[in-house]
Amino acid sequence: MSVTDNSPAPSETTSARGRLILQEYGIFIAFLLLSGILSVSNEYFLTPGNISNVLLQTSINGILAIGMTFVILTRGIDLSVGAVVALSGIVAASFATTSATAAIPGGPYPAVLALAIGVLVGVACGALVGTIVSRFSVPAFVATLGMLSAARGMTLIYGGGKPVPALTPDFRFIGTGSVAGLPMPVVVLAVVFLVSWWVLSRTRFGRYIYAVGGNPHAANTSGIPVSRLRFSVYVISGGLSGLAGMILSARTGSALPQAGIAYELDAIAAVVIGGTSLSGGVGRITGTLIGALIIGVMNNGLDLMGIQSYYQQVLKGALIVGAVMLDQKRNHG
Amino acid sequence: MTYLLEVEGLKKSFGGVAALRDGALRLKPGSVHALCGGNGAGKSTFLKILMGIHQRDGGTIRARGRDVVYSSPAEALSAGIAIIEQELSPIPHMSVAENIYLGREPSGRFGGIDFKTMNRKAQALLDRLGFDIRASALMMHLSVAQVQLVEIAKALSHDADVIFMDEPTSAIGEKEAQHLFVAIERLKAEGKGIVYVSHRLSEIFQIADSYTVFRDGRFIGDGLLSDIDRPGLIRMIVGRDLGEEFYKTNVPTDEPGLEVENLTAPGKIDKVSFTAHRGEVFGIYGLMGSGRTEIFNCLFGLDTPSEGIIRLAGTPITVRRPRDAMDLGLAFVTEDRKLTGLNLGDSLRNNVCLASLPEMSPRFSMNRRAEADAARAMIDRFAIKAARDTMPVSGLSGGNQQKVVLGKWFLRQPKVLLLDEPTRGVDVGAKREIYRIICDFTAQGGTVVMISSEIDEVLGLSDRIMVMRQGRSAGILARDAVDASALVNLST
Numbered sequence: 078m079s080v081t082d083n084s085p086a087p088s089e090t091t092s093a094r095g096r097l098i099l100q101e102y103g104i105f106i107a108f109l110l111l112s113g114i115l116s117v118s119n120e121y122f123l124t125p126g127n128i129s130n131v132l133l134q135t136s137i138n139g140i141l142a143i144g145m146t147f148v149i150l151t152r153g154i155d156l157s158v159g160a161v162v163a164l165s166g167i168v169a170a171s172f173a174t175t176s177a178t179a180a181i182p183g184g185p186y187p188a189v190l191a192l193a194i195g196v197l198v199g200v201a202c203g204a205l206v207g208t209i210v211s212r213f214s215v216p217a218f219v220a221t222l223g224m225l226s227a228a229r230g231m232t233l234i235y236g237g238g239k240p241v242p243a244l245t246p247d248f249r250f251i252g253t254g255s256v257a258g259l260p261m262p263v264v265v266l267a268v269v270f271l272v273s274w275w276v277l278s279r280t281r282f283g284r285y286i287y288a289v290g291g292n293p294h295a296a297n298t299s300g301i302p303v304s305r306l307r308f309s310v311y312v313i314s315g316g317l318s319g320l321a322g323m324i325l326s327a328r329t330g331s332a333l334p335q336a337g338i339a340y341e342l343d344a345i346a347a348v349v350i351g352g353t354s355l356s357g358g359v360g361r362i363t364g365t366l367i368g369a370l371i372i373g374v375m376n377n378g379l380d381l382m383g384i385q386s387y388y389q390q391v392l393k394g395a396l397i398v399g400a401v402m403l404d405q406k407r408n409h410g
Numbered sequence: 411m412t413y414l415l416e417v418e419g420l421k422k423s424f425g426g427v428a429a430l431r432d433g434a435l436r437l438k439p440g441s442v443h444a445l446c447g448g449n450g451a452g453k454s455t456f457l458k459i460l461m462g463i464h465q466r467d468g469g470t471i472r473a474r475g476r477d478v479v480y481s482s483p484a485e486a487l488s489a490g491i492a493i494i495e496q497e498l499s500p501i502p503h504m505s506v507a508e509n510i511y512l513g514r515e516p517s518g519r520f521g522g523i524d525f526k527t528m529n530r531k532a533q534a535l536l537d538r539l540g541f542d543i544r545a546s547a548l549m550m551h552l553s554v555a556q557v558q559l560v561e562i563a564k565a566l567s568h569d570a571d572v573i574f575m576d577e578p579t580s581a582i583g584e585k586e587a588q589h590l591f592v593a594i595e596r597l598k599a600e601g602k603g604i605v606y607v608s609h610r611l612s613e614i615f616q617i618a619d620s621y622t623v624f625r626d627g628r629f630i631g632d633g634l635l636s637d638i639d640r641p642g643l644i645r646m647i648v649g650r651d652l653g654e655e656f657y658k659t660n661v662p663t664d665e666p667g668l669e670v671e672n673l674t675a676p677g678k679i680d681k682v683s684f685t686a687h688r689g690e691v692f693g694i695y696g697l698m699g700s701g702r703t704e705i706f707n708c709l710f711g712l713d714t715p716s717e718g719i720i721r722l723a724g725t726p727i728t729v730r731r732p733r734d735a736m737d738l739g740l741a742f743v744t745e746d747r748k749l750t751g752l753n754l755g756d757s758l759r760n761n762v763c764l765a766s767l768p769e770m771s772p773r774f775s776m777n778r779r780a781e782a783d784a785a786r787a788m789i790d791r792f793a794i795k796a797a798r799d800t801m802p803v804s805g806l807s808g809g810n811q812q813k814v815v816l817g818k819w820f821l822r823q824p825k826v827l828l829l830d831e832p833t834r835g836v837d838v839g840a841k842r843e844i845y846r847i848i849c850d851f852t853a854q855g856g857t858v859v860m861i862s863s864e865i866d867e868v869l870g871l872s873d874r875i876m877v878m879r880q881g882r883s884a885g886i887l888a889r890d891a892v893d894a895s896a897l898v899n900l901s902t
Contacts, residue, residue, distance in 0.1 A: 279778075282774070284763075287756060288753050288764055291754070292749075292752065295749075295751055296764070298751070300731070300735075358753065
């Protein structure tokens, strides 16, 4: 004879299912609404030229936000992404400049080498932060705040406080070129997005990231290498910051020491608007992409309407807080 | 006869789902009243309404004969109703006195706090109750049992005369529980009314005078405990006859399953040796802090022993991390499913698969079909009640959550099962189901080592019992050579 406990099986009601749909697609619906309003109110908004422009403006923040999603899913935060953008940009640029004063002797080197070095600088920064967080149990906020300051300083030391100008056309291709009519930064963002989506939703590594963020103790007792995973998310975020640094300097044609200031805030904003919980374990990479697109579309739309950029910042602030307020209401209301 | 508290027809629904249909309770002064019911019977909702956390949809609450309406825990307190929650939430870096008088600190000169008066009042209160706690001690330095006593003192400092206790012994040892019972007796003598919520029937029969049973959100019946016996109460809680409370069909063999020799972790356990055979349930009994869980932590690679030999089916093994132990065929159902067992926000399916991903998906990409099949298999095998296997486990009842933890480890087809409090916070019906699972596993040649602080459970299920005291083994006793008092004597 089999005896079961007599509590009724939890069932879903229609309203619960409605909430679920809102939870899954709420951010997407908000994005469509915003785009809809903008395309009605401004005939220029939906033109191919403008769409391409929005995507281009979103690409750097999108890439950073995707890396940030990995980190936040494990209950961490990465405040160093903007500074790493600048450091990797300036190091890579010194290998790809035709300017005699700023170049590494023997340069300019092939663009591929310069790009690889730039990404590696980001990976190295991430590996250092990851080690500090996972081995020495320093809170991510503190470790990455330290890296923010250190990387800014190293950028100034490396370039003597001056920009590295005159990058080679080959190097600049990643920022200004295009493939099949799509700007390169957009192509890079698309590739990063697809790979990250696959990793987070279809691989063991991705499942482990959610488990570590959801309950690190349970993950540990289930045999999951928790500290190795914590380490790896900072490496991913660092590497993607390096990549974003390449795109930024390639677009502007020179690497500026003050590049990427406050980029971490936009990246965190995109993640949060996209519905990823800062307490870890909950979130989707598609949400992050849409979060980044919402920020991009909003800035673009306000530009088109001729509204001063000062107002855009106020609106962005309201958007971030409003998105999380809705989230809280949905989850705990 | 005037009642201290009289509740009738209490109703509450959440989003169209009725959690409580008809809650009722009558509490006399100077009595201990047991509130019984399985998981999902509506006890928690009932308590939360009385606490002022949830608003009732209908029904009446009368305290000392007068209708009361309140909408916050503070208002409930001023109506004389205090609740000591299962999960206590003290402010760890504040003193006992500060916690007791939180929000009501006596003011001193210049609008500051008069710490001297506060400490003196708090100490006087603790002394009157016979609690051996210093008012100036920091909460973080107290044991769980002491924190509970402070909560009781806090309730009394509010002049509460109705005190609800929700599973107060779930996190404390037998000896501390007895201290708590003494405190409860004292409250009773002062004419207070105590409503005692627990799944542990022996405790209920020890300290309570009367009972109320809830089932499926409804009041089922009440009466004096002297008028009912244990099987009778179980029948009311479950709604039908359960048969034997414990399920025991396994026959131990002579083949060693897990051998432990001189296992030592400094400051935690000292030279612990035992052999659990195949087909055997080897019980470990001991108080909190006696080193019970620490043995498992060392065996499973969560802690590093300084010396000791572990043998699995006769072969010495080395375990450095949980993955090593898992690869060798060990499984560890941890003590606290919310803290270390489950990823609560994640789905049933993902939780079941969590410990088996490398085996199920040898390549980098997930085998989603295998995951769905595994979840389905465990739901069927353990009769887990869930609407979908993609629903978050936080929405399941305690018993079903525990079965998900068991499913996670059974999916790995372990040879040795380490169970730490396998039925904590689980209702009578689900408990028996879990006993059946344990028995079936041993009957098929598995080895089980089980820690339990419930004496009935450890006696009812184990073939032999090791008693732990202060990090050492105080003896290993055969099932038929031991009774409850021997266990308690050995463990203290």
